[in-house]
Amino acid sequence: MADASSKPVARPQRPLSPHLQIYTPLINMVMSILHRLTGAALYFGTLLLAWWLIAAATGPAYFDYVSSWFSPWYGQAVLIGYTWALFHHMLGGVRHFIWDLGYGYDLRTVDQLSWGSGALSLIITGLIWLGVAFARGGF
């Protein structure tokens, strides 16, 4: 039998399988990539949640210090970005559930689900932070 790990053999120059750069970006492809990216962002973002919980458990002084990182524009930007990543990933998950159950595989529906979940993630994020700003008397 052939031993795959033995000495290297000169291989014929076969065509390589095409990768991402060869394809026109389609919306379901973009959403799939964003699903993975937002998942990774949420992964590292849990550091912020853990940090916040530890701060609350530590005491007022340290809590105020941690809060001071989230109050300026860059802190708010991170929170808004995290909210968007969460909803994008969440709605992407719902889209995947629909596909897991065997529905929505015709191209029209695939496009609609992809555009829809992307748009909805932006709308929900906007509404939540407008609501927060409004509740805090920002307007």
Place this chain on the structure above:
Amino acid sequence: MAMRTPLKTARQLGSAKEGADHFWKQRVTAVANLVLGLFLVWLIASLVGADHATVKAKLANPVIALGLLALIVSGTVHMRLGMQTIIEDYVHKDGSKIVLLMLNTFFAAAIALTSVYAILKLSFGG
């Protein structure tokens, strides 16, 4: 001629010896995270700008503490599985793959343990 016994069908675990375990856990935690993630957004949004005493009182509420604990457990299991898939997709050298898969587990465990500790301290730490 079939050389296989029906045992493999009975075990339903396939060549990786874990069957659809990864897939299924990812889905179960995803469903849980759908609800718990919305809960987290509500919690954070309602606490933006709140002082320490308010936050502490809210997080010490049993219902909120239990919700957060559930989110931490479900969330860290889900994210560990997800990152495992990313690592397995992109890292092909055995050495780096094993190291990264271990770091992935340690990271998820560290997030889970520190968060759970903080929540329990807020509830029971006086």
